[in-house]
Amino acid sequence: MGEERRVLTGEHFLTGDHACAEGGMAAGCMFFGGYPITPSTEIAERMSLRLPEVGGIFIQMEDEMASMNSILGAAWGGWKSMTCTSGPGFSLMMENLGLGIVLETPTVLVNIQRGGPSTGLPTLSGQADMMQAKWGSHGDYEIIALAPNSPQEIFDHTIKAFNLAEQYRTPVLVMSDESVGHMTEKVIIPPREELKLVPRNYTKKKPGEYLPFECGEDEIPEMVKAGDGYKIHITGLTHDKRGYPDISAEAQDWMVRHLMNKIQKNKKKIIEVERINMDDAEVVVVSYGISSRVAHRGMDLARKTGVKVGMLRLITVWPFPDYMIKELAERVKAFVTVELNFGQIALEVERYVAGKAKCYLVPHAGGDVHKPEDIAEAIKEAAK
Amino acid sequence: MKGATTPSRKEVRFTGYGGQGMVVMGLILGRAAAVHDGKSATMTQSYGPEARGGASSTQCIISPSRIFYPYVIEPDVLVGMSQEGYDKHRLNIKPDGKLLYDEDLVTLSPEEKTKNIHSIPATRFAEELGRKIVANIVMLGFFCGLTDFVAEEAIRKAIEESVPKPTITLNIKAFDKGKSYALSLLEGSAAKAKS
Amino acid sequence: MNKPAAHLETAIVEQDTHPMADLLRMDRMPHIWCSGCGLGTGLTCFIMALKETGIPEDKVAVVSGIGCTGRVAGYLNLDSFHTTHGRGIPFATGLALANPDLRVVVYSGDGDLVAIGGNHFIHSARRNMDLMVVCVNNFTYGMTGGQAGPTTPISAKASTAPYGSYDYPFNIPYLAIASGATYVARWTSLHMRRLKNSMREALPKKGFRVIEIICPCPTAFARKNRLGSGLDLMKHYHDNSIIKHGADPREADIDMNGKVVCGTFLDIERPTFRDFQTENIAKQLGGE
Structure with a gap:
């Protein structure tokens, strides 16, 4: 067992949920923190089987707030991370999706949409979380969300979501639906060397020179991980480029504009x-x-x-x-x-x-x- | 081996009750088409309370090209493994479509109008083979003998990949049983046609 | 005009730096904590303990939730994460699992850790996650003006309990032990040496470790309950705390005027979440 088990190159007949998990695996995911919820559970199940094979960690958290936070923590610990959910769980993840956006944390959240509101239709399809994806966490922000329409696409687009997360240093949503998640079709998993993966954009700056939210024209800050000597501070409060809280209208204007611009300025490359x-x-x-x-x-x-x-x-x-x-x-x-x-x-x-x-x-x-x-x-x- | 398989979109609905392996049938047929026969295939199933012992239904679309609409519009084949499933879906079969059913589990409606009807005691054959649970594979063999949607070799490979390893031989036997029964029926009707 | 005398200028230049300046973000001083609050002494103990352990500064990360204690992450010059309310533990869980070289400390308040974050607290204890949790208990939500919380003693007044809080409080050591923590201690902010020793003891350990610090909040809790100044509270701790190592945590309830049982309640070992991952799951997969 080891990295050779990461990419299951070949032709498969997979459900969308399983294809999604394989997409995460192929993208280099090492950490999955989740809470089972129909119809996304098969993603968690597959990850619980697959991640230990490559030395990664699957952890079933106590709820979706915990799941979302755990994947943010894992990202700052240096791993690619993801979670999946549906309906009520997506609502619970909104709180810390906001934290992920404000901390500019690369990670992937998959929503296999079911019918709502509330408990709604656990086993049946829906697409009524699309506005929630954009506006569901409090405050203004921009988000990247993909909507695959087949198991092959959910495989491809989970990889793409990981890539966009690294490229734009932000959580990325895969907004699929029960119909695609539970549909079985051919999924071609390419050879490992043909996968185009975006590695984390770690800074080359030295501790003392690096600021966690400093960025150039493209509005995309570089990343570090805990334990590398940078002694970063990051906070969910409105902050400056150093990551220090700054409770002022000026800091808010800079930070929110930056979060919006990061996606809006680059949208022709993203869409x-x-x-x-x-x-x-x-x-x-x-x-x-x-x-x-x-x-x-x-x-x-x-x-x-x-x-x-x-x-x-x-x-x-x-x-x-x-x-x-x-x-x-x-x-x-x-x-x-x-x-x-x-x-x-x-x-x-x-x-x-x-x-x-x-x-x-x-x-x-x-x-x-x-x-x-x-x-x-x-x-x-x-x-x- | 058969010759070239049908070049157009084909739709199959498997219907039975939970525990009969309707989903497995769809998975095997879809896998055979998609992975071993160079086609596209989409398998969908009913979820929810239906999947817990009640009615169970699986749809399988097979096409030589990309499948957009992933659901059955009008099936080319309806496979009935339960009375309830047959009753529910019998009116929705293509005009030249086929109805395949387990003759010990389904009684045809007096108003049944489908022309191509073929029955098999799939469950009884499975019991004779020692395991009632392989009735679905007997039926799949029967299906294979009566259609050319997916190459036989592809289905055999898909069975081997889909069933638990210790049961491969049994499942292949079940498949052969169903297929040879179909061929004997075809020979019988061909002989009848000649005479 | 008002230029100070030359000898005074020299005096300013030659002023000693703070002995803990290397582990504090001096550019964030002064801190927001009130005069008489016990948070500063607790943080001092933490820094002293960390230095004594010799654990490299780069290999320690601190995660906080929200509240007065939540600001600890912002003042420590370590990799530090100020997360959302109650979510320090799950954030730290991901951080610790992804980076096993890190010692991860969750430093937060009672409301954050056992009210809104209560579910995370008990489940992390159940898993015996490799986290050291410092829970500063001041019996109230201090930053926001003294609302009642999950530790507010029966009959204590709070801005959301003007007639007194009649809502049973959590006994944090009991909760931690019942949930599966492997190291549990409680001190007041008066017990600086013992608190520091506990922190030094717990920092290098594995598993889920909880240190509760009973901390005066003169601005909110004490004022509403006419308990006097921070100094008066320290005197109260002096007169009313009982050190009883290995005490039955059921005896550690805190009343408005009763005794405060302090000490190391529990110090055991059992396999952690990571131990199971590496020893159990990896073995099944044919690894080491």
Whole structure:
């Protein structure tokens, strides 16, 4: 046993949850602190089996507040870390997602969304945590969130999430859903040497020269780990570049702007979408996760009736690709947003369309997926 | 070995009750197609209270290209291993689709309109082999004998990779039993057609 | 104009640096703690103890939650983490597990550790996690003006208990021992030498170690309960503490005017979370 067990190169038939765990493994995760919750539990189960094989640690914490904190601690201890959760657990993680953002800690949080609110539908799908992902922790911040739509993508995008976390020194969310988490498909795990992994950006500065929140134009500070002699201090309070608390409007302005800019300035590098049938599209379906696969059939059905419809599939949901929507709004007739909620990402679409095209939403309370026929109808309506 | 397998999207629904191994059937078929037969495959299952002893249903989509819509629209094959599952899904089969069922567990509706219907005493065969639990694999062999969605060798490999090691021989026997029963039925009906 | 005399300037330049300046962030002084508060003496004991152990400064990390005691992390010139309210222990858990060369100390208050962080406290004790927890107990939420907390004695007044707190308090040594801690001691901030010795003893140990410091809060707790100044409280500790090593922790309840049982309640060894990881799980996987 050892590092040779880290990447299970080959073709597998895996559930999304297991593929997610393998993505974490392949990305170099050494620490998983979590609390089991359906439908994300299989990720924790797989990590409990796999991490000890490479000398990493799986720990089942007492709750989700503890889980989220443990992965932050592990990151500052020098390890790549992750956790997973769903519904109620995601709510409990919000407190210390905020700490992770303010401490600018690279780590990965996977949410296999289920139906809510409250205990809701533990075993059935939902996509109603999308706004919570952006706004769920108190205060202003920017976040990176990915929305894979297949087991292969959840594998790939868990690696991508780890990479983005290191690149931008921030927690990254994988906002999947029960449908993808519990779906089984082929997952190709490439040879180890073909994986593109971003190592932690440790500073080359000496103790005394290094400040934990100092950064250049790109707004991304360098990292250290505890035990290397830097004697850092970091705090969840509003702080200055040294990491020292500074309870003032000026410090708050600098820190919050920095947290926002770090993501916003780099969003064109971060954002990834898939464009399908977009060349002649007059109607654009905006969707993500499982809904994008259901909407794909809705689009096919509508195309058969002659509607020129394409799809902008969001792979990165946050930061939101506002500039793409703005650009499309100049030339298309309508947008149809398909998601398992009553209009969350649809609000962002509307915001950036800004009245320049019609906006439709195909809502769904969760617990199942849309009927493709309903989506096709909405597309046809939008094309009128 | 069969010749080239079907080139279009195929949908299969396995339905039975918890403990019969409906999920395993879907996993084996999907794995065979995706890992050993160069196709795409998507397996989904019903979760929740249904997965605890009640009705259990698995869907498997097999396609030569990328699968977008991951669910059954209208199955090419419905496999019924319980009365409840059959009753629930019998009206949703493609016009030229097949119905496969365990004849000791399912009684056909007097109004059943599906043309391609094939039955097998899968559970009884499994009991004769010594383990009732391999009824699903008998049925999978039967399925394999009656369809060309996935290459037989691919299914055999997937069985070997999916079942507990000490039970491989038993499971392969179960698969052979189901498959040869299908072939004997086909020969029988071919002979009937000739005469 | 008002320039000091030359000999005074010299005197200022030649002033000795603070003997603990190397382990304090002097650029953050003065601290926020009130006159008469016991936090400073506790921190002094910690620094002395750390020096006496000879553990390299680079290999010690301090994690705090929120509150007056939570500020300890900000004043110590070590790798130090000021986390969210109650979450010091789980943060420290990840830190300690990821970096086994580190000695990780959680230094926080009673409200932080056994109210909002109570679940983390008992579970970390249950796991026998390699953490030393210093819990400064001043019977109240001092920083925010003296609200009642999980250790506020029966009948004591607090800003959220104007008629007295009638809510049974935790007995921290009892809680720690019942939950699985392997080293448990209690001292008041009067017992500087003994407190320092306890810290020195506990720092190099493995497992979940808890040291409770009974600490005067003249500004909030004492004022609301007319207990006098910090000095009066020290006198109270002097007159009312009983040192009883190995005492049954059930006898260590604290009343408004009763005795304070101090001492080392427990000092045992049992396998830690990490021991099980390395010895049990790794073995099953064919490792060492």
